[in-house]
Amino acid sequence: MADRGQLERWAKEHDRAMLAVAARYAGPSTTAEDIRQSALLTVLQKLEEIGEVSSPKGLLLGYVKNVGRNHLKKRERRAAILQAFPHVHPLVADDPPPRDPRIDSVLSAIEHLPAQQRRTLRHMVVAEMPDLEIAKAMEVTAEAVRSSRFRAIQALRAACEA
Numbered sequence: 001m002a003d004r005g006q007l008e009r010w011a012k013e014h015d016r017a018m019l020a021v022a023a024r025y026a027g028p029s030t031t032a033e034d035i036r037q038s039a040l041l042t043v044l045q046k047l048e049e050i051g052e053v054s055s056p057k058g059l060l061l062g063y064v065k066n067v068g069r070n071h072l073k074k075r076e077r078r079a080a081i082l083q084a085f086p087h088v089h090p091l092v093a094d095d096p097p098p099r100d101p102r103i104d105s106v107l108s109a110i111e112h113l114p115a116q117q118r119r120t121l122r123h124m125v126v127a128e129m130p131d132l133e134i135a136k137a138m139e140v141t142a143e144a145v146r147s148s149r150f151r152a153i154q155a156l157r158a159a160c161e162a
Contacts, residue, residue, distance in 0.1 A: 007047060010056040011040055017057060018064050025068025027075050035071055039063040109156055117152035120145055 011018070015036075022035035043050070043063050053059050110118050116138070123134040131149075135142045 004044065004047065007040075007043060010060060014057045014060050018060055021061050021064045022068055025065075025072050027071070029075065030071045035068045036064060038071075039067040042067060109159055110152065112159070113152050113155055116140075117148050117155070120148040121152050121156075124149060 018036045018039070019032050022032035022039070025035055026032040039060065040063075043060065050059070110121050113121070119138060120134060123129045123137060129137070131142045131145045135145045138145065140148075
């Protein structure tokens with residue numbers, strides 16, 4: 001029967017091997033060190049139940065594998081839940097792609113432009129529509145869209161320089 005001191009010696013002796021095995025099961029929320037420590041804690045709690053140990057390394061690596069598998073299963077269950085219910089909570093859902101901060105400054109600046117120029121720039125900047133689609137949406141020609149865009153950009157540059 002092993003005692004606590006003997007377990008500590010085994011842990012020091014086989015630390016690298018335990019971390020190497022634990023690294024195979026580590027993920028974004030669980031490190032190899034977490035798995036190793038959980039395995040050592042489990043062995044410590046079951047120390048009295050463990051009889052004679054013929055292979056300390058085998059014993060420790062077995063516990064590391066079991067704890068690692070449990071962490072892996074838990075991670076897979078969480079992923080399955082999140083895929084099935086992505087709307088569960090905003091803190092666990094994927095973040096939306098980052099928005100370009102220049103969009104907000106352009107949107108605030110175009111409020112002072114004439115209506116057609118404002119609509120043209122909104123279609124161009126926010127919706128990222130090409131000229132032909134903007135022309136169809138606004139029911140004008142593509143040349144009118146280009147002209148309106150050119151005048152709007154000139155006005156915005158003048159406003160930014162002032």
